[in-house]
Amino acid sequence: MAADLGELLVPYMPTIRVPRTGDRVFKSECAFSFDSPESEGGLYVCMNTFLGFGREHVERHYRKTGQSVYMHLKRHVKEKATGAAGGGAIPRRRNGKVFLDLELNRDFNGEDYEYEDEAKLVIFPDHFEIPLPNIEELPALVTIACDAVLNAPSAYKKQEPESWEEEIQVSRHARSLRQLDNGVRIPPSGWKCQKCEMRENLWLNLTDAAVLCGKWFFDGSGGNGHALEHYRETNYPLAVKLDTITPDGADIYSFEEEEAVLDPHVSEHLSHFGIDMLQMQKGTENGHHTDNKPRPWVSEWEVIQESGMKLKEVYGSGYTGIKNLGSSCYLSTVMQVLFSIPDFQRMYVGNLQRIFDYSPLDPTQDFATQMAKLGHGLLSGQYSKPPMKSELIEQVMKEEYKVLNWHQQKGISARMLKALVSRGHPEFSSNRQQDAHEFLLHMINLVERNSAGSENPSDVFRFLVEERVQCCQTRRVRYTQRVDYCIQLPAPFEAASNREELLAYEVKRKEAEENMRPPPEPVRARIPFTACLQAFTEPENVPDFWSSALQAKSAGVKTSRFASFPEYLVVQIKKFTFGVDWVPKKLDVVIDVPDFLDLNRLRATGLQAGEEELPDLMPPIVLPEDTRDNSMSSLDSPEIDEAAVMQLAEMGFPLEACRKAVYYTGNMGPEMAFNWIIAHMEEPDFAEPLTLPSMIDPGPSAGDSPTGAALLGNSPPEESIAILTSMGFPRTHSIHALKATNNNLERALDWIFTHPEEEEESDALSDMADTEPNDNAFSNANSHSDSTLSPDGDASGPRVKDGPGRYELFAFISHMGASTMSGHYVCHIKKEGRWVIYNDHKVCLSERPPKDLGYVYFYHRLSSS
DSSP: OHHHHHHHHGGGGGGOOOOOTTOOBOOSSOSSSSOOTTSTTOEEEETTTOOEEOTTTHHHHHHHHOOOEEEEEEEEEEEOTTOOOOOSOOOOOOOTTOOSSOOOOTTSOTTTEEEEEEEEEEETTTTEEEEEOOTTTSOHHHHHHHHHHHHSOBHHHHHGGGSSSOOOOBOTTTTTOOOOOOOOOOOSSOOOOSSSOOOSSEEEETTTOOEEEOSOSTTOOOOOOHHHHHHHHHOOOEEEEGGGOBTTBOOEEETTTTEEEBOTTHHHHHHTTTOOHHHHHHOSSSSTTTTSOOOHHHHHHHHHTTTTSOOOBOOSTTOOOBOOOSSOHHHHHHHHHHTTSHHHIIIIITTHHHHHHTOOSOGGGOHHHHHHHHHHHHHSSTTOOOOOHHHHHHHHHTGGGOSSOOTTOOOBOOHHHHHHHTTTOTTTTSSSOOOHHHHHHHHHHHHHHTTTTSOOGGGGGOEEEEEEEEETTTOOEEEEEEEESOEEEEOOGGGOTTHHHHHHHHHHHHHHHHTTOOOOOOOOEEEEHHHHHHHHHSOEEETTOEETTTTEEOOEEEEEEESSOOSEEEEEEEOEEEOTTSOEEEOOEEEEOOSEEEOGGGBOOOSOTTOOBOOSOOOOOOOOSOSSOOOSOSTTSOOOOHHHHHHHHTTTOOHHHHHHHHHHTTTOOHHHHHHHHHHHTTSTTTTSOOOOGGGSOOOSOGGGSTTTHHHHHTSOOHHHHHHHHHTTOOHHHHHHHHHHTTTOHHHHHHHHHHSOOOHHHHHHHHHGGGSOOOOOSOTTSOGGGHHHHOTTOOTTOOOOOOOOOEEEEEEEEEEESSSTTSSEEEEEEEETTEEEEEETTEEEEOSSOOGGGEEEEEEEEOOOO
16 A cells, blocks of 8 residues: 555656745635635645635645646644633643644634644645554655645745734743732722822733832833732732723733733723723623723723624625724724725625636735735625524523624634735734824825726725915915825814813813822713814914915915715724824724815815906025035034924933934924934934935036026925935835925825835826916916826826715724724625624624714715716
8 A cells, every 4th residue: 555655646646745944835825815724625735835725725836837646735623512601712732633833713712612633645636645643654744844844834924023023922920820819909090109199101910919110021111010019029010001001901910920911801800900801891880890890992882892792793795894904993984884885895806707717826925815805705695604593592591601702703713914914014924003093005006006007996086186276475376186085084072062160170180180189080082073173174374385476485375175076985084193102092082074075175276356366486596505514413403303302312212313203304303203213213313413415416416407497496495305215215105205295294194005016107296387278177286296186107197086065974993902003993884775784703783973073084976866
């Protein structure tokens, strides 16, 4: 028999490889679907490329590549006959019959189920099977290759260390932590260090409930280090940061292990001292904390997630959840909304077979393939099936232990897509929470990049904004247009409809703080949506406006209106601001967002009768006389906001670095300068004295050009170009960004981050400076703004789907937590006339959609009829 197997495998030996260092072995998920070893058909791993394929897709790979030998992996999950062994954390241990290097499925409690793995070689096209292990009968090379595949870490485990954030591990003290029965109960607010007056950066020791300040954690927040001193005196190892406790977890630090850790039993440990995380989520009316009201963001968790309600689960096409991979809910919510839009469904799911058939040899690295895979997973209904009758009976039997039973909805994992779309991005490639709005713009960017020569579904978001700038002294005007994908609306506190209630609350809060009493019930500012929308069209002052009519700086005023209306309107409420610790903080407000919008009154009108345009001239380029000695030692140095410099220096950054940061961000404030510091602090000349950008090649001068002043009139200010190029952006791309934003430096930075950098495209646009602009359908645009109309270099104008400005709300994404760097996202989508809540893998009919607490809103255009 051994000889027979050896002879059988001889023709295929050249195609069987042993995984080398750097090879990724995809043995936990199919490249085209969400099949895994636990699926009914198991998973087939190619013994040459090490890609994984489900039963429906392995034949395609065989036909395309001719690769015949695959390892078939199958994991059988069985419920233990003895019943449940109790809740708690899912253990990471291995069953004796588990030999695949795969984590236990988090959909099953590891103490309630047992796993048995099966592996065999399958030879196509005859499907000849060879059970494994089979050491005596297989050739040595085949045995070595099979062992290497079975023992290799999965591709996801291999990729995770590439993130510059290390994975937080479970503390060795978590399971056996000793807690004192000292009768201490921690209130939900009003905390203070027991050894000093610190009220921030407070840590609760999980052994004796001592509340003490910290100075030792990685976030750099201040304190006197009393929590660490307490550990040295008592050896009580674990502490939780009080203001990070949410229903989904908390920040835990281990003094003994000297690092941030996970505590799977944190809910039990907190409950020991009167902090019931689940009770806080479900409400406190009849719970343990009836004497103290929950903090505002706890109430926000309750309202947005519709906690405590008997939400009805829904199944089938369009009702599939997405598993949380660890702070990946920002991705899940955005993708759920995108694939509820017909254009994205048509592009990726409608063309599924064509995309799969023409996918490259490594489909895990193909954007269209992974988008089609996720879209099909969400819309097919294949991964969202209702439970069997026997399972329903079991749910009823266990109802006394669960307010909501979600275990039937396992959802799908977007890990493969996340690895692809976040590759090379310093934020999205990490395991930290991110801004869903920023990720939406990132996805629009990627869709555009990968839609060259084909339909671009993100065009449904694209629209034109007309900007009108008026010189206050001459009353002359300039009209320009820019492309945008979202309108960002501020939340003006001064427009709150409950101002008296807010003032009364503030008085009570201060009195409670002075008298060391629990704070009063929080009051949120209620702001009309009309007040937010008004800010979009309100005149705003233009700092350092250069009037081409006066050939000098003058006061300028800018207003914005819609030059076109998109098919799908994205509205972001600007709820986040920066705190004194430079961490984004969220405004605790509610917005009365309407179901229907009529924006027709905000449509742009262009140059009006009686208006006189500003001359099409740009300010002259002023260069220092001595371009060799550019140090900051003389009084002739450029103007720098010294207050911003000192504010940054007080944070511990080198003085010269702070001066450079403020200068290179155009004196736009300490926030922009702080971002510059973070991006450049690893550079070798970070703390060197500032040198002026005159040393940078300014490019061709007006005198060198045959068109002279015409070239100058169509080029952004050289100083602005130098600022952007000093940040590392290519010169052509910087010019493109400045042109697209009417030379507004702050908006140009945003434009660069939200548009793909295409060198050839930017060079082509730079060459257009010597030619007359083409006519286009938007006659109210100035000649120098033609590049803003077509940022993709299309002379026929931008790809906009203009139409009536009447809209209906169909989806919104909500954020829970104190900042974009933490918390949780869920989304609500209106489908088949009813609102549905998507909370990671959980999909249910919504009872009370919290429209007034949303962060990003999505409207679709209503027909003109």
